Amino acid sequence: MRKSMVVVEGSYAVAHAVKVCKPNVISAYPITPQTHIVEDLAQFAADGEMNCEYMNVESEFSAISALIGASAAGARTYSSTTSQGLALMHEALFNASGMRLPIVMTVVNRALSAPINIWNDQQDSISQRDTGWIQLYAEDVQEAADMTPQLYKLAENEDILLPAMSCMDGFILSHVYEPVILLEQSLTDEFLPAYNPEFVLDPKNPMSFGAFADPSTYTEFRYKQEKAMGVALGKIEEIANEFKDIYGRYYGGLIDGYVLDDAEIVIMAMGSVIGTIKDTIDVLRSEGESVGLLKVRSFRPFPRDAIRAALKNAKVVITLDKNISIGKNEGALCTEVKACLYNTDTRVPVIGFMLGHGGRDIPISMIKKLINKAKLVEKGIFVESEYADLREDLA
């Protein structure tokens, strides 16, 4: 452990990262369910360590709504939520992105009810895929913390102006104690410029936000959001590199590879399971297996070109999804990876595995099992997508 490291809870590391980004308004509802992130921020505010308005609102719906007002009034804003709370925000998520308000929110990924379950999967944020928010997924606590200033810089870019979610796996990252480097205020001040938006609610220069657009103008609003996502696609890597220059840490931009270049079997995943996959790959590589990892860091914008290039030499691809589109029997990553390869010459089989739902553990033995299954593809595609960790006694 390096000297500058401290052992703290994941939530604390993120809260600390938020603090050094100096948001003007924080608004959060403390449950459904919550994490310690907003509690730690409340303590910072109570101790006078933050110069911000901390709003205790009566629901996640008002949490995001208050930030819509605050952001339009020129504030840097923050909230954090998870599962049910994120689902409750759904309508307002579209509204925030439609009004091009660069709100940053940590989504602690957890399962949705029913049945009620407070443990980790990624159904919550994946279900908000089309709301127009940037979505990055963190592999470990340090990355989740470091993503915070990266996302402010990205979201507030005048050519982007989109809200952004930093997604971190519930419990596995939010409640774990890990050695991390807490973000230094001086480095963050250097990395992240002050927020000075051009379009704000100001009596000296009145503007109207949230107008009524009929069929003659509506489409172009959506088109411009998509265009901004395109700009973000280019900026994510750039900002990750700027972060590396100042803080010395790097996790990939849109994607990241791990012993990928010569790998015949490529595993694709998002979030904390990446660590388990890397450990599995280390073991298998020592046994002579040709296995590599393609970590997807940015799910929105979706890095189509980068993934196409990274999979060019793969013989088989397996995707891991902590979510399901019920009725498609497939997780979102699987669907999107397949779709991005379709109009190319890369004819690699993509096998989808859904697992780790509602907090079910994903051990190394499971990853090994999936890699062995992937080898069966040589004899033909045996399955498009399936649950990998079903309990036969309950299924």
Next chain:
Amino acid sequence: MSLLKPGHRGCAGCCDALAGKFVLDAIGEDCIVVSPTGCLEVFTTPYPESAWGVPWIHSLFENAAAVASGVEAALKSLGKKNNTKVIAIGGDGATLDIGLQAISGAFERGHDFTYICVDNEAYMNTGIQRSGATPLYASTTTSPAGKVSFGNPLHKKNMPAIIAAHGSPYVATASIAYAPDMMKKVKKATEIKGPTYVHVHAPCCTGWKFESSKTIEVGRLAVETALWPLYEMENGVVTNVRKLKNRKPVEEYLKMQGRFKHLFTMEGGLEEIKKIQAIADWNVKHFGLE
């Protein structure tokens, strides 16, 4: 020129347009206005045009109070609050029904803002559906009078009392038919620190079915029959009421409006009007209007 500029798409005789104009006339340009979804939002901002001469934001139907509280928090945090007034102007559906939770939260948190409910007693923008503010026996598209129904069977929700129960320092009722009184109350509400509330009665010619030239006349009759008492409450106590000299029977108000027409034509309708008269009588007694 008013800060709510002409050229908007409001109906002839529109109560919302009058209310918006009176509010801005009362407050002046140093304000930020939040509107939930509704007629006022739709007819004032057909992109790329806007009738608003002050900064204005519309987010969603149910969150105007939360958005306004965020605006206020941002101004405070950025050191820009000074004398800038934060105002939410919402319809009755956005206020009494779908937005009630956000309003409750914002009043509990004590933000320095004024919420103005422009109450035309149904969802007019979407086609005259019943809301929690629709009065007893009004016929709406979702509470129509019919062979076995006199229309809306429920009483109007007492929103000013709900706000007063939150400990608001200032709650007032007003009517667009009494413009100077309304403007005085709006101004007073914005000058008092903390979350304040003005509930404005606003007859809608389209939804209530009366001639567009009669908006003010209908509004006056609501007050003169004691169906809409005008009062102020400070810290939960009624401090001022508008007294009535020659109170009129409720029939005079009801008969002007198509939404109550069935009470005069259906068998037993006149008998049911007694229940509406009883509401007026209760108001007289409760607020000491005479």
